[in-house]
Amino acid sequence: MRANKLPTEEIKRDPAAFTDRVTADGRFGRTAEAGRYRLVISRACPWAHRVVMTRRLMGLERAVSLAVTDPRQEIIEGDPHWVFTEETGSPGGVDPVLGIHALREAYLARDPGYDGGVSVPGLVDTQSGHLVTNDFDRLSLDLATEWEGLVREGAPDLYPEALREEIEEIGARVYRDLNNGVYRAGFAPDQRRYDDAVAAVFACLDDLEERLTDRRYLVGDSVTMADIRLFATLVRFDAAYHGHFKCNIRKLTEYPALWAYARDLFQTPGFGDTTDLDHVRIHYYWVHEGINPTRIVAAGPDPRGWLTPHHREELGGSPFGEGTAPGPVPEEERVPAIG
Structure with missing residues (x-):
C-alpha cells in the first residue's frame, strides 16, 4: 500500500517476490x-x-x-x-x-x-x-x-520438531488476527471493515491473555518461533497500533499476563536489545500520511515500563531451554538504551 495515500480498499499482502533459500x-x-x-x-x-x-x-x-x-x-x-x-x-x-x-x-x-x-x-x-x-x-x-556450523555454541532450538505443528497452528491465528490484523484495522477503508478487524485483534489478545496466564511461553517451556512472531507485534502495540492504527479498545499494559509476558521477553537477550522504539514511533507516524497527514510523531508511551519486574520466572521454564543466552550485542548494532 502506498504510505502517502488514503486507503481505498482492504490491505492485502502480496506473496514474497523472491524466495531463494x-x-x-x-x-x-x-x-x-x-x-x-x-x-x-x-x-x-x-x-x-x-x-x-x-x-x-x-x-x-x-x-x-x-x-x-x-x-x-x-x-x-x-x-x-x-x-x-x-x-x-x-x-x-x-x-x-x-x-x-x-x-x-x-x-x-x-x-x-x-x-x-x-x-x-x-x-x-x-x-x-x-x-x-x-x-x-x-x-x-x-x-x-538450516545454518548449522555457523550458529553459536549454545544456540537454542527455536523450532523443535515435536512442537512445530502447535507453533504453526498458533502462528496462523496470531498472523491472521493480530500481526496482520492491526494493519487491517489501521488501513481499513470503511467502518465495517475496521470494526471486523479490530474485533478480531482483541479477540486474539483476549485468548492469548488466557493462554499465558499459567504458562511462561506460548509453546513448550522455552522461547520458540511462536514467541518471536508474537513479540514483534506486542512490542509495537502501545507505541503505534493502539493510537495510530486505532486499535484502542485496550492497551497492552491493561492485560496483566500479556504485559508481563512481553516484559519477560523484552528483558531476555535477543528481544529488547534488538528493539528500537524511537524508530517504531518515527516510522509509523511519519510515513503513513494517509492516516496521519501532519506527520506529527507521538511522544509516548514512556518506555521505562518495559524494564519493570515481571515475575514470570515463577511459572517455570527457561528462555533458552538447554542452550545459553547470546553474548553482548556487537557495538555497531546496539540500540538506544531505555532509562
Whole structure:
C-alpha cells in the first residue's frame, strides 16, 4: 500500500517476490557462508524484527552482516522506498557494503524488469548485489534450523520438531488476527471493515491473555518461533497500533499476563536489545500520511515500563531451554538504551 495515500480498499499482502533459500548443505542452490550475505532491515518493521531476533538468538551476527535503513522512507519515482542515510550509519546515504542508496537497487540487480513492491527484510548476496529473498517467515525459519556450523555454541532450538505443528497452528491465528490484523484495522477503508478487524485483534489478545496466564511461553517451556512472531507485534502495540492504527479498545499494559509476558521477553537477550522504539514511533507516524497527514510523531508511551519486574520466572521454564543466552550485542548494532 502506498504510505502517502488514503486507503481505498482492504490491505492485502502480496506473496514474497523472491524466495531463494540458503542452507548449510546448499540443497536449494545457495549455501550458507560466513560473510556472503547482508541482511537489510528497518528497525521499525515487525516482519524484519522477527529475522533480527532469530539471527541474534542463533549467534549469526558475524556470519550475516546487518544494514539498517532510515525509519523514514524516501519517495522515489512516486513510491516510498527503504533507503540508507547518514543518520543510520551509511556515509553519504550509501550502504558501505552493498554500495546502494535504496533497497530497491538490490531488487533491480536481481531482476531489472521488476516493478513490484519493495519490502524489508531483504537478504542480499554481497558478491553479486542481488536480492536473495524477502520471504521473512521462511528466512527466519532457515536461520533457526538450516545454518548449522555457523550458529553459536549454545544456540537454542527455536523450532523443535515435536512442537512445530502447535507453533504453526498458533502462528496462523496470531498472523491472521493480530500481526496482520492491526494493519487491517489501521488501513481499513470503511467502518465495517475496521470494526471486523479490530474485533478480531482483541479477540486474539483476549485468548492469548488466557493462554499465558499459567504458562511462561506460548509453546513448550522455552522461547520458540511462536514467541518471536508474537513479540514483534506486542512490542509495537502501545507505541503505534493502539493510537495510530486505532486499535484502542485496550492497551497492552491493561492485560496483566500479556504485559508481563512481553516484559519477560523484552528483558531476555535477543528481544529488547534488538528493539528500537524511537524508530517504531518515527516510522509509523511519519510515513503513513494517509492516516496521519501532519506527520506529527507521538511522544509516548514512556518506555521505562518495559524494564519493570515481571515475575514470570515463577511459572517455570527457561528462555533458552538447554542452550545459553547470546553474548553482548556487537557495538555497531546496539540500540538506544531505555532509562
